[in-house]
Amino acid sequence: MFTCGTCWRKFRAGWQSRRQHMNATGHKAPAFECDTCDRYFDSRDAVEQHMNDLDHWDESSKSEDIVYECDHCDDEFDDEYELHNHEAQDHFYCVVCDRPFQDWHSISQHLRGKAHRTTTVQCPFCKGAQGTATGLAHHLERGCCSKAPLNRDKLYAAIRQRDPGGIISNKLLTWSGNVTYAATKKAWNDQAEAYECYLCHRLFEKLGSLNQHLGSPTHQSKLYHCPGASCRKEFTTLAAMINHLESESCGYMRFDVVQKRVRYIVDPRRMIQA
Structure with a gap:
């Protein structure tokens, strides 16, 4: 049974069904998936050992690289x-x-600048180095952590439970997860000679690029806000909110403090505090 490496949905119908899903949403296969079967692993070494042991190397796989x-x-x-x-x-x-x-x-x-400094922030689940607090949030929201099957929706749901006072999360009464958008060849704009996003009217040379744009958080609900009382700027992702804090643009928190506090934001055992 093949699995989406972004939302972790399983596809009983096989790889073609998963490919249609990934093409429509911009999602990706698990990072360390076997070339010829549906198994995936936590590291490159593990999947290579599996493919060596079972002779599961696919010589044509190079043409299907992301x-x-x-x-x-x-x-x-x-x-x-x-x-x-x-x-x-x-x-x-x-x-x-x-x-x-x-x-x-x-x-x-x-x-x-400060927003792109490299620090020693580690993922609390897989222990991988993520560079900065923003990098850690990207790592989790994109479903890249092999030890924590999270994505943007699941991480927001977990944080919302631990943030009843709405310190950083918005309380969305009608929210039930990401809205999925997909474009077809009908999105072609003859006058502009490009594919057009029907939500923001941005133009793209390729249909795949448009669907990648639609699969991103760009047109999703704003789930978070700056905790600063004089700011309250809203963001579609946790990574964007943390990056805002790292920039020190509103003066709510210093860059080095953000690096220390991020572990409490993603720790499922702790409540969110100001």
């Missing part, structure tokens, strides 16, 4: 880190902060 497409042009990359560098250097866009800049000087100053 390709990271730039939302701003037609360039494609084999690695997410390379894509982020490209978007910063060529398009002056910070992926982590979802923020555009006017020129290279502006974004390079931003990337050297």
